[in-house]
Amino acid sequence: MTLIPDFGSIQKEAVPALAETRAQSFAYLFAKRAFDLGFCTIMLLPAMLVVLIALLVLNPIYNPGPLFFRQKRMGRHCKPFRALKFRTMVGNPTGRRGPDDPLEMHRITPLGRFLRLTRFDELPQILNVYLGEMSLIGPRPDYFAHAHHYIHAIPDYRHRYSVRPGISGLAQIQLGYAEGIEATRRKTTADIDYIRNASMALDMWIFWRTMVTVWRMRGT
Known part of the structure; x- marks a missing residue:
C-alpha cells in the first residue's frame, strides 16, 4: 500500500516562491477575480442550472447513481479542497487509481461521455x-x-500550486489529458510557463481556446 506523506511536512516545504511574476501583482489578481466572478454569475451559473435540471431527468435512466462527484484535490499552497463535478463514471470497485494508471475509459457511462465531450461535467466547479x-x-x-x-x-511540480488552480489552463489546451509521469512532467513545464507569463491577455487566449474545445466537443 502506498503511504501518503504527512500533509504538514508537505506544506512546510511547499511552493517556494517563483521569481516575482505578474501572477502575483494586485492589479492582475483583482482583474482575474473580477472576471471569474462576473463570468460565472452571468454565463456559467445559468448554464449549470439548465444542465442540472436536464440531468435530474436523464441521470436515473442513463447514468444511475449520485448526480455529483466530489474529489479531494490539491489547491493553492498545497492545501486540499473538494472539487465538485457532475458524475460521469460508475463507481470504482477497487476504490483507487494509481498516479501512473491510465484513465479507466470503461467506467465512463454513455451520458457521462457526452458530459465530458462538452465539458458540461466541469460546470459545478464554478462553486x-x-x-x-x-x-x-x-x-x-x-x-x-x-x-x-x-x-x-x-x-x-509544487510550483504549480503558487496560484489558484483552474477549471482550464495552458497545459490542458496544449497537451490535453495528462496520463502518467512523463505527461505530468510536460504539463508541469507548461503550467510554470503560464505562471511566469501570466496576464489577462494570456488568460483570455486560454479561455477562447477552451470555448473552441467545448464547441467542437473535444473534451476528454
Whole structure:
C-alpha cells in the first residue's frame, strides 16, 4: 500500500516562491477575480442550472447513481479542497487509481461521455470558484494523493500550486489529458510557463481556446 506523506511536512516545504511574476501583482489578481466572478454569475451559473435540471431527468435512466462527484484535490499552497463535478463514471470497485494508471475509459457511462465531450461535467466547479478555491484559468488541480506523489517525483511540480488552480489552463489546451509521469512532467513545464507569463491577455487566449474545445466537443 502506498503511504501518503504527512500533509504538514508537505506544506512546510511547499511552493517556494517563483521569481516575482505578474501572477502575483494586485492589479492582475483583482482583474482575474473580477472576471471569474462576473463570468460565472452571468454565463456559467445559468448554464449549470439548465444542465442540472436536464440531468435530474436523464441521470436515473442513463447514468444511475449520485448526480455529483466530489474529489479531494490539491489547491493553492498545497492545501486540499473538494472539487465538485457532475458524475460521469460508475463507481470504482477497487476504490483507487494509481498516479501512473491510465484513465479507466470503461467506467465512463454513455451520458457521462457526452458530459465530458462538452465539458458540461466541469460546470459545478464554478462553486469552487465562488469559494475562492479555484479560478476559471490556471493549472488543473490533481487528485490529492497523486499530487503528493508528483511533488516528490517531478522537480518544480509544487510550483504549480503558487496560484489558484483552474477549471482550464495552458497545459490542458496544449497537451490535453495528462496520463502518467512523463505527461505530468510536460504539463508541469507548461503550467510554470503560464505562471511566469501570466496576464489577462494570456488568460483570455486560454479561455477562447477552451470555448473552441467545448464547441467542437473535444473534451476528454
